[in-house]
Amino acid sequence: MRILFLGAGATGGYFGGRLAKAGGDVTFLVRPKRRDQLIRDGIKIESPVGNLTTPVKAITREEISAPYDAVILSSKAYDLSDAIETIRPAVGENTLVLPLLNGLKHLEALDDAFGAPRVLGGMCQISVTLTDDGTIQHFGPFAAVTLGPRLAEQKTASAKLHDVLAKGFDARYSDDVIAAMWGKWFFIAALASSTCLMRATVGEINRTENGREFLANIVSECVAIATANGYPPEQAMLEFTKSLMSDSNSKISASMLRDIERGGRIEAEQIVGDIVRRGRAQNVATPLLETALIHLQAYENRFTPSEPVSR
Known part of the structure; x- marks a missing residue:
């Protein structure tokens, strides 16, 4: 699966970096300055479960050329409107959108933008920060993503996405992801x-x-x-x-x-x-x-x- 992570901040950078290191087809959608940094230095993670530096693919919005199989959002809620417009060219008829935001309020906006059948439920549990030099610092051993279908028709596709993500980090599948x-x-x-x-x-x-x-x-x-x-x-x-x-x-x-x-x-x-x-x-x-x-x-x-x- 071709997976697009919106941003390469602390959360998205950590999970995307782990998946890229494991061989996943990962691209980061970022601003020009961060793109240049990622292309030059790769993703850098400092973590008690193991440090890593790995080369990654990074693009800006203008460089999106085709839809992705999945788009993963870990933006702050106050940036959601901008995030929706930024990823819109990357969302096609069969694209899955996996939000890792807190709460539930964001689901309505994503459903309105892309249609509920494309939007999965999800969350993450991790303590991370991004340093001034672009390094991702992970605190403690815990880092996990939980995802699952909100609609019966999403079950097969969401299970496939889970299997891909689980190759890079602790990914958990839930049949009752809203719970x-x-x-x-x-x-x-x-x-x-x-x-x-x-x-x-x-x-x-x-x-x-x-x-x-x-x-x-x-x-x-x-x-x-x-x-x-x-x-x-x-x-x-x-x-x-x-x-x-x-x-x-x-x-x-x-x-x-x-x-x-x-x-x-x-x-x-x-x-x-x-x-x-x-x-x-x-x-x-x-x-x-x-x-x-x-x-x-x-x-x-x-x-x-x-x-x-x-x-």
């Missing part, structure tokens, strides 16, 4: 809401007088929303979340907090706003998530003043 996406979403919504609202790590919050109760309650709100929408978290994921969020020594915080601390853009609507609205639609009370969302929207309004968000 898997919810399983990640409820956790990152709780983590982002709590650590951003308190401007602190999980451990720092737990060491306050009522921090443990606060974190438990915000997790409960996220679980209630997922459950009301028909996707209660699996017991193992629920136990993992409760254990992590009650650790007084934890140094973990959401990547969204790091984005705020450096004055960057954030995925407030994709991760927190959308889950709050899905809770409202099911009459789930979410006072803590609502407070966190106001906090995040207020931060965003410093940079992009706008009319009040409609309820």
